[in-house]
Amino acid sequence: MDVPELLDRAAPMVPASATNDAGATVADVRQHVQHNDWGLALDLLANLDGWPAGAQWWDLLIEAAELMWLTDTAAWCRCRRWESIHGVIRAELTLVSVADGGRRIPIPGKGVLRPLWHIGQHMPEGHRNLRVARIWVENAPELTPGATGMIRLAPLSPEAWRDLRRAQTITMHEGLPVRGTATITEISTPR
Known part of the structure; x- marks a missing residue:
């Protein structure tokens, strides 16, 4: 699977009410994917709060980060994946x-x-x-x-x-x- 496919699979799992600290939503993520700004889309997805993201969702983000060679983002997504399992x-x-x-x-x-x-x-x-x-x-x-x-x-x-x-x-x-x-x-x- 390539990066846009991974992001397209992850985005629908997020409720429309989820936001990050700056107020960005999954709608903003979709816009960035359409404009091929995959790194920003991934960063937004990784920082959307207010919903119970599960391990499978984080796995999609980790795979996307690794495909883009974004090691810090992949590490952050691994941390959040761990939290989704352990609290x-x-x-x-x-x-x-x-x-x-x-x-x-x-x-x-x-x-x-x-x-x-x-x-x-x-x-x-x-x-x-x-x-x-x-x-x-x-x-x-x-x-x-x-x-x-x-x-x-x-x-x-x-x-x-x-x-x-x-x-x-x-x-x-x-x-x-x-x-x-x-x-x-x-x-x-x-x-």
Whole structure:
């Protein structure tokens, strides 16, 4: 299947009410496909919210991104596909400053870093039970040391994170020191 066919198959699956942050809809996507602006059409599709996109829909977008050699878009669609299966965890993360012992390099935005998190669980012996989750920085290529930004978390063991609640504070660790504090802003179960 070629890119326009993939986009044409994906577009009808989206309800007309779905929009992105700029207010674009699936009608805008169709216009871009008709004008052979496939990359923009794909970006719009990948960022339409407000509807339960399933794994099959994300598979179409991943295949289209790979055919266009858009590796960052394909990676983002893989993240969203994972969320369609396991649920969404969004948080506002504040990194500890370098002066206070925080990390010296930025967190890459594209889901590369998988730090440890204390999400409130403890081992029978009483020490913290740290969990692993991949970080995606939203709307930025990276999160600099000491900065605050919105992130999405993709836990290694999603079932262990099911007790999280909105407004809960969790801590990010690289080794034992706390490297950041995150407040949960959104949590949803799988669709």
